Amino acid sequence: MTTLVLGASGATGQLVAQQLLAQGEAVIALVRSKARLTTSDTRPEQLKIIETNITQLSAADYLRSCVGQNNPYMNWVVVRPDTLMDDAGATEYEEPSPVRSPIFDSGKISRINVSHFIMRLVKEESAWQHWQGQSPVLYNRCGAS
Structure with missing residues (x-):
């Protein structure tokens, strides 16, 4: 399983990404700025970093309304x-x-x-x-x- 971490360069997101990587989990990290990502574990096979700006879109609202609670692919x-x-x-x-x-x-x-x-x-x-x-x-x- 791969875990998508939104805000992975923020204070909470970095904790999440670091703990996942330390446990050997694959992570896709969405960050506004790669420069702010301080995780010391950057094994390319485990960590994919995507630099983007997700505006004020609510992830919860998007998932509920656009992806759906019972989507077979996500x-x-x-x-x-x-x-x-x-x-x-x-x-x-x-x-x-x-x-x-x-x-x-x-x-x-x-x-x-x-x-x-x-x-x-x-x-x-x-x-x-x-x-x-x-x-x-x-x-x-x-x-x-």
Whole structure:
């Protein structure tokens, strides 16, 4: 399986790409600028970098409406973090997330937890089967940093 990482030169996308490559997974990295991609693992057989600018198009909306949830040629999960923050290590997080108001009750999730969740999708068949064709929103569990 090859994993497409949108925003692979950003803070969260780099964590995701680095963890996937470290586990021997094939990655297609979409970046605005190759210069910002700092992954030290650039084995050409595992990593394909595509430099492009995806405007404000919502990937989740595009996949739902244009590709469809049951497309036989493409399997997908769009992970939607709320307010991103930096943490050194993974903590507990909620999946599925509780219903929250993003304006009046926004939650936080660490970049490392988003990356951890994506690694679970790639490595654990049961997690992939559960979330395939969906767009889960993740939050750190209450009490976690």
